[in-house]
Amino acid sequence: MRSTLLQCTGLTVGVGIGPTKTLAKLANYAAKRWPKFEGVVDLSSPVRQKKLLEKVVVGEVWGVGRRIAKKLNEMGINTALQLAETPASLIRKHFSVVMERTVRELRGEPCLEQEEYMPTKQQIICSRSFSQKVSEYESMREAVCSHAVRAAEKLRAEHQFCRYVSVFVKTSPFAGNEVYYGNDAGTEIHIPTQDSRDIIAAALKCLDAIWREGYRYQKCGVMLGDFFSQGVAQLGLFDDYRPRANSERLMTVLDSVNRREKGRLWFAGQGIERSWEMKRQMLSPAYTTRLSDLLRVKL
Numbered sequence: 001m002r003s004t005l006l007q008c009t010g011l012t013v014g015v016g017i018g019p020t021k022t023l024a025k026l027a028n029y030a031a032k033r034w035p036k037f038e039g040v041v042d043l044s045s046p047v048r049q050k051k052l053l054e055k056v057v058v059g060e061v062w063g064v065g066r067r068i069a070k071k072l073n074e075m076g077i078n079t080a081l082q083l084a085e086t087p088a089s090l091i092r093k094h095f096s097v098v099m100e101r102t103v104r105e106l107r108g109e110p111c112l113e114q115e116e117y118m119p120t121k122q123q124i125i126c127s128r129s130f131s132q133k134v135s136e137y138e139s140m141r142e143a144v145c146s147h148a149v150r151a152a153e154k155l156r157a158e159h160q161f162c163r164y165v166s167v168f169v170k171t172s173p174f175a176g177n178e179v180y181y182g183n184d185a186g187t188e189i190h191i192p193t194q195d196s197r198d199i200i201a202a203a204l205k206c207l208d209a210i211w212r213e214g215y216r217y218q219k220c221g222v223m224l225g226d227f228f229s230q231g232v233a234q235l236g237l238f239d240d241y242r243p244r245a246n247s248e249r250l251m252t253v254l255d256s257v258n259r260r261e262k263g264r265l266w267f268a269g270q271g272i273e274r275s276w277e278m279k280r281q282m283l284s285p286a287y288t289t290r291l292s293d294l295l296r297v298k299l
Contacts (some may be wrong), residue, residue: 002039009288018043021112022105025062026052026080046108053081053106063102068095080106120227121158126151127168127221130276134217140169141207142271147222148203149267152196153258155224156251161192164226165199167206172218183210192228195247196254199224200269 005013016028017040027041030052043049059069061080075094077083083091084106092100101111126147134140144167155162166186173180185206189198203222257265285293 012039015040016043017041018049019108020105020110022062022102023049023108026056026060029056029060049108050081053084054079056080058083061102061106063098068099071095120160120229122225122227124151124154124158124162124224125221126154126223127219128277129219130217132276133172134220134276135215137211137213139271139276140211140217140220141204142269142274143220143276144203144207144222145200145267145269145271146274147220148200149196149270151222151224152194152199152251153255155199155227156194156255158227159229161194161228162199162224162226163189163192163228164224165189165202165206166223166225167203167210167220168223169207169210169217169220171215175216178216181212181215183212185209186223188226191243192226193243193247195244195251196267197244200267204269 001015002013005011014028014031016024016026016031018024018027023043027043031037031039031041041052043052056079057069058064058072058077058080059066061083064072064083071094072078072083077086083103086103088100088103091103104111128143128147130143134143148165164186166184168182168184170182171178171180173182187202187205189202193199199222207220254265287293287295
């Protein structure tokens, strides 16, 4: 595994193996910390577990933060082994059931279930600070449109549909000579959607509700919520709202083209020059994902 990753990505990684998640994390820490392990540590053996736990300070245990580590030190618990040998009831009394699980995990008792699937997102947020303060409505409109399009792309990548869209705008709270203004607004969409056009329309409706002239805005963003796994929801008997025809096919084509060449297709509302966009002159090259950024070596 290590050699494959090194060959394919050029990254040196550590591999930790253990009967519980917490022990596996400690094994991974040891694989990186001590060169003699050559990047791989297997804690399947209880004897190896005890030897490693003796050497690791309690602050390196997964789930033990700086504040908890300090309190444990005051209780005379300085190593991971001492923590593992502390009665679970005592840990629960002074801390929480979460710390009790950590202790049990250090003893080799699995308490944290394996996740077969990534949990679905509850919301999606797209926001950026502007490269320069924005005071014109048209520039703000372009920015909100762009964030709405990006949020819709992420939504489709999650195979989800949303029914709630909100927008926020704000000026800089640190501009001492300017009055601060920040606000947000949200709206519900009648039919769950993943169509960029519906999300743009809802986002602009929210922007119109909170836009105020005379301010120099620093940041804006779009949030999607109230997700559905299918684009179907119960409608009222007399509702006239219907999904857009061929919406799924159009969005599939849009995403397919933009995956091959980012930004190849865009909505007119996003603008062309986009002077508000964050400056990216200092952005690190994408050596591993973009051909144009590959290093060139002359021999």
